[in-house]
Amino acid sequence: MVTGSDSDAEPLMSVRDLNTHFTTGRNLLGRTQGVVKAVDGVNFELHRGEVLGLVGESGSGKSTLGRSLLKLVQPTSGEIRYQGRDLVPMSESQMRPMRRELSMIFQDPNASMNPAMTIAQGVGHPLWIHGMVETRAEAREWVVDMLERVGLQPARNYLDRYPEELSGGQKQRLVIARSLITKPSFVIADEPVAALDMSVRARVLELMLELQEELDLTYVFITHDLATARFMCDRIGILYLGRFVEYGDADLMFSDPQHPYTRALLSAIPQPEAGRRGREKTLPRGEIPDAARPPAGCRFHPRCPQAFEVCGWEGQDLIDALEERWTQVDPETYERETKLFGKLDNAEVARESVRFSASAPEDLAEWLHEHGPNLHANVFSAVTEVRVESSHVLVRFGAGPEPAMQKVDRRDVACHLHGVLVRESGVHVGGPEVLHQTAR
Numbered sequence: 001m002v003t004g005s006d007s008d009a010e011p012l013m014s015v016r017d018l019n020t021h022f023t024t025g026r027n028l029l030g031r032t033q034g035v036v037k038a039v040d041g042v043n044f045e046l047h048r049g050e051v052l053g054l055v056g057e058s059g060s061g062k063s064t065l066g067r068s069l070l071k072l073v074q075p076t077s078g079e080i081r082y083q084g085r086d087l088v089p090m091s092e093s094q095m096r097p098m099r100r101e102l103s104m105i106f107q108d109p110n111a112s113m114n115p116a117m118t119i120a121q122g123v124g125h126p127l128w129i130h131g132m133v134e135t136r137a138e139a140r141e142w143v144v145d146m147l148e149r150v151g152l153q154p155a156r157n158y159l160d161r162y163p164e165e166l167s168g169g170q171k172q173r174l175v176i177a178r179s180l181i182t183k184p185s186f187v188i189a190d191e192p193v194a195a196l197d198m199s200v201r202a203r204v205l206e207l208m209l210e211l212q213e214e215l216d217l218t219y220v221f222i223t224h225d226l227a228t229a230r231f232m233c234d235r236i237g238i239l240y241l242g243r244f245v246e247y248g249d250a251d252l253m254f255s256d257p258q259h260p261y262t263r264a265l266l267s268a269i270p271q272p273e274a275g276r277r278g279r280e281k282t283l284p285r286g287e288i289p290d291a292a293r294p295p296a297g298c299r300f301h302p303r304c305p306q307a308f309e310v311c312g313w314e315g316q317d318l319i320d321a322l323e324e325r326w327t328q329v330d331p332e333t334y335e336r337e338t339k340l341f342g343k344l345d346n347a348e349v350a351r352e353s354v355r356f357s358a359s360a361p362e363d364l365a366e367w368l369h370e371h372g373p374n375l376h377a378n379v380f381s382a383v384t385e386v387r388v389e390s391s392h393v394l395v396r397f398g399a400g401p402e403p404a405m406q407k408v409d410r411r412d413v414a415c416h417l418h419g420v421l422v423r424e425s426g427v428h429v430g431g432p433e434v435l436h437q438t439a440r
Ligand SMILES: Nc1ncnc2c1ncn2[C@@H]1O[C@H](COP(=O)(O)OP(=O)(O)OP(=O)(O)O)[C@@H](O)[C@H]1O
Pocket: 022, 023, 024, 036, 037, 038, 056, 057, 058, 059, 060, 061, 062, 063, 064, 065, 224, 291, 292
């Protein structure tokens, strides 16, 4: 953890408007069919000796952000200043001398260690890659020192053994030893204890914090688990579909979370209940959406218990809410209502509207006025018009801009509950008139 870091000092790493987008699939003409914005406009600063946590569900972009920071994937745009130099435009040969300083600890110790190498060879391997040693004896001395630091003692007894002879926790100590043997300054740990038994996780995390102090390390710590992040991190960025939704001091995130997604993650942490272990709770309303088609407006709005009319409700949300209703009503209601709406596949679904083709459009419009406000997820709060058009009913949605980051009580939050501040390059519902108050 940070010990007396001076926030006025030059940051070790400063990240500005970082984007890493993947194109997914091409059609027969070679045109790109989809883009996954795995990292989409991320900003932060990290000072020497700090631990930054990247927290979010599977698919939120944690690993891609971590890998982008080390240029293991090439960012699409933005800046990653490390000790003042921008890594983004650097070629791999320009990066090579810096790789000694920038290291990564991976999740799965079994996949990380080469089973054909002895421990001395595997842990010492980076020393040879970076030309830090000249003789085998020298490399073995470095390995002995590192094995001792990670608690594999007496170290010399391990040198000529193979990784598979060790337990999961011991193997992860090996992975840590190998990642730190080149004496890096900046280390990304991607779910470093997720593959380990519960019983050894805390010890490995404690070891990482001890090594951080001893070796003056700066960590980016990736986890889906807020409780682990609290134990490890000075600051936390909560990621959702490639964006930070809340970013600030770890303590604040726990004592007074300001984004509904942070609150949802917090409430999903199992609580020990009267003598029994708490069960893991699920997050509200289903899973993280497909990153190739993120929801308009605030990306969290379809799952958000507090979403209101400006949060980005769009045509697909109304279809989803109707389908959800029809899984819950009695068979007669289901028959009556599905007849009234006809096949939902025939509806023209757009961002700003849905056009239902209906045999009784007046009745359908009346139903929408009466029952729309009771549909799940507050989708109808954003409806500005229900219009009958000969054999159709058109439902229109009002403005739903994507929230920009704003300062709320000493941290950054992207949520309209704190005032509607529009992200200029965001995904919006409605016309350009919604962009009157914009920020990055
Ligand atoms: N090489 C790639 N090509 C296309 N899409 C990718 C690629 N790598 C990641 N993605 C997509 O980017 C998004 C973010 O993935 P990422 O692995 O960074 O998330 P994560 O939060 O680390 O998830 P997990 O905890 O499951 O590892 C996902 O939608 C994923 O499918």
